[in-house]
Amino acid sequence: MREQLIHNLRAAYARLWVRVKGGNREPQWLIAEMIIPILTLSAYIYMYKTLEAPPAFAGFVIIGGTMIAFWANVLWNMSAQFYWEKETGNLEIYFVTPISRMAILLGMALGGIVNTILRAAAIMVAGILVFQVPLVINEPFTALLMFFLTITALYALGMLFASLFLMYGREAWHTANLFQEPVHFLSGAYFPKSLLPDTVQLVASLIPLTFGLDGIRQIVILGKGFSDVWIDLVALTVFIIILLPLAKFALDYMENLGKKEGRLTLRWQ
Amino acid sequence: MAVNTVLRTVKQAIWVGWKVETNWADPFVFSIYYLIRPLAGLLIVGFVFIIGSSASGGQLSPEYFAFMFIGNSFFIYVSQIMMTMSMLIHDDRAHYEVMKHIYLAPGSLAWYILGRALNGVLNATVSLILTLGFGVAIFQGLMKVQIPINWLGIDFSLLLLNLVLGIVCFIAMGYILCGINIMTSKVQFMLTEYVSGILYLFGGVVFLPEILPQWGQTISNALPITYFLRIMRYAFLHQSPSVVEMDLLYLVLTMIATIIVGFGVFRIAMYKARRDGLIDKKEEY
Numbered sequence: 001m002r003e004q005l006i007h008n009l010r011a012a013y014a015r016l017w018v019r020v021k022g023g024n025r026e027p028q029w030l031i032a033e034m035i036i037p038i039l040t041l042s043a044y045i046y047m048y049k050t051l052e053a054p055p056a057f058a059g060f061v062i063i064g065g066t067m068i069a070f071w072a073n074v075l076w077n078m079s080a081q082f083y084w085e086k087e088t089g090n091l092e093i094y095f096v097t098p099i100s101r102m103a104i105l106l107g108m109a110l111g112g113i114v115n116t117i118l119r120a121a122a123i124m125v126a127g128i129l130v131f132q133v134p135l136v137i138n139e140p141f142t143a144l145l146m147f148f149l150t151i152t153a154l155y156a157l158g159m160l161f162a163s164l165f166l167m168y169g170r171e172a173w174h175t176a177n178l179f180q181e182p183v184h185f186l187s188g189a190y191f192p193k194s195l196l197p198d199t200v201q202l203v204a205s206l207i208p209l210t211f212g213l214d215g216i217r218q219i220v221i222l223g224k225g226f227s228d229v230w231i232d233l234v235a236l237t238v239f240i241i242i243l244l245p246l247a248k249f250a251l252d253y254m255e256n257l258g259k260k261e262g263r264l265t266l267r268w269q
Numbered sequence: 270m271a272v273n274t275v276l277r278t279v280k281q282a283i284w285v286g287w288k289v290e291t292n293w294a295d296p297f298v299f300s301i302y303y304l305i306r307p308l309a310g311l312l313i314v315g316f317v318f319i320i321g322s323s324a325s326g327g328q329l330s331p332e333y334f335a336f337m338f339i340g341n342s343f344f345i346y347v348s349q350i351m352m353t354m355s356m357l358i359h360d361d362r363a364h365y366e367v368m369k370h371i372y373l374a375p376g377s378l379a380w381y382i383l384g385r386a387l388n389g390v391l392n393a394t395v396s397l398i399l400t401l402g403f404g405v406a407i408f409q410g411l412m413k414v415q416i417p418i419n420w421l422g423i424d425f426s427l428l429l430l431n432l433v434l435g436i437v438c439f440i441a442m443g444y445i446l447c448g449i450n451i452m453t454s455k456v457q458f459m460l461t462e463y464v465s466g467i468l469y470l471f472g473g474v475v476f477l478p479e480i481l482p483q484w485g486q487t488i489s490n491a492l493p494i495t496y497f498l499r500i501m502r503y504a505f506l507h508q509s510p511s512v513v514e515m516d517l518l519y520l521v522l523t524m525i526a527t528i529i530v531g532f533g534v535f536r537i538a539m540y541k542a543r544r545d546g547l548i549d550k551k552e553e554y
Contacts, residue, residue, distance in 0.1 A: 026455070029459065035463075036463060040466055040470075043470045043474070043476070044313075044314075046476045046481065047317050047337075047476050048317065048321045049476075050333070050476045051322050051324075052327065053321040053322075054324055057320075057321060170293040171294065177306065178305060181306050181310045182309040184313060185309045185312045185316070190316075191317055192320070195316075195320045195323075196316065
């Protein structure tokens with residue numbers, strides 16, 4: 001049991017190392033991942049400026065743009081990852097090694113978090129400096145807790161998607177593409193979600209990013225505390241409790257289905 | 270090259286592009302896919318407009334909403350053409366490994382790329398029509414936001430002329446991306462995002478470029494999309510901060526410059542790619 005745990009942790013570390021090394025070896029990728037989100041969020045900030053909205057809205061956009069970096073990482077480097085691995089011929093190697101698939105996903109998630117924190121921090125600092133957005137953080141530990149729960153819930157969702165995408169061919173690519181702008185809209189990445197219509201908010205509540213964004217904005221931009229955001233913290237905890245076991249179940253199920261249908265090594269679907 | 274061969278190459282490339290981009294799903298799922306993403310983009314700017322207007326305590330400005338609605342909707346052409354042309358080289362060379370066969374075929378690679386780009390234009394047109402329809406239904410029908418567009422009063426001849434000039438321009442930009450992708454590897458995603466991001470920010474898509482700093486306005490004035498969107502708004506709304514004939518002239522001038530740069534970059538890239546053996550270069554697949 002202990003030996004198996006160590007084995008899996010070593011596999012997770014190995015996958016994390018590959019992710020960190022691979023994600024940072026091309027400086028042009030690193031720079032692009034920092035600059036490109038700033039272009040889009042700048043457009044929305046200028047739109048708010050045109051409308052003469054209060055400066056806090058620029059802060060909402062910057063926090064939204066920062067957290068979207070994590071969502072993009074979850075979509076492309078977690079959810080669609082097994083599709084890429086299948087196309088490059090690595091997937092079968094993962095499956096024949098004597099380790100848990102969840103260890104591989106854990107390594108991918110941790111590596112993705114390390115990489116994205118670097119990029120997200122750069123986006124946030126650049127956004128705050130360029131657009132002079134004041135931060136009002138009265139409870140830094142609550143902010144950290146909110147951030148930790150948000151990314152844990154997001155990567156748990158990524159693990160679930162990775163399992164579901166396991167069998168996909170080009171659908172994986174298109175589905176990941178499809179989950180960009182609609183999720184940015186529903187989660188209120190560029191405006192407070194509380195101002196969306198009730199039915200839209202109901203749909204948005206199925207996405208962990210919605211609660212994470214709302215909570216982080218309240219703490220970091222509006223200077224609120226634990227008593228104001230506890231509902232967001234509870235919702236994110238519930239997401240984590242549900243999503244992690246569900247991801248494990250989905251992974252086992254899809255792997256078996258893939259074996260039966262002979263689709264685990266199928267390329268160019 | 271014989272005209273027949275060119276036409277056949279372009280036609281077949283459009284057909285291949287259509288198959289590659291659509292046959293992963295049934296037509297209904299495919300239509301949803303081509304509607305949801307651009308519609309969500311429109312909903313984002315629509316809600317930024319509504320929420321920003323109410324937060325500032327001002328009245329909703331239907332003119333500004335229409336400005337943003339037209340700009341964001343027609344930006345679909347830019348994002349779709351850039352995406353199609355940037356991914357093309359990577360997909361055909363590294364992923365499906367068919368680039369060498371296309372290169373050896375009687376039709377030229379440049380015409381094949383044009384055909385694939387035109388397929389991107391077709392897809393963008395489907396997306397645009399669906400987005401305009403659903404956008405009007407959601408904002409005007411459900412949310413009661415007035416969009417002052419007289420759909421029967423659209424200047425269709427100006428719209429079509431502008432559309433053709435704009436599309437030629439965006440395809441020429443796409444050839445620059447193809448040239449860069451032939452010479453490099455693994456930059457296709459970031460190229461698309463860079464170009465789309467820069468054009469979105471500086472092209473006056475959702476706000477007037479006059480609000481940008483001076484250096485930003487200079488960039489905006491050099492971009493064909495700025496004039497493309499101004500003319501498009503004139504065709505729909507009959508309002509423009511400048512004279513539409515001058516905008517047409519600037520669009521034609523920037524289009525000619527883009528074509529010269531685009532095909533120059535592409536030709537040099539193809540020459541170097543053949544010399545350095547990059548046409549069948551393998552990547553991670």
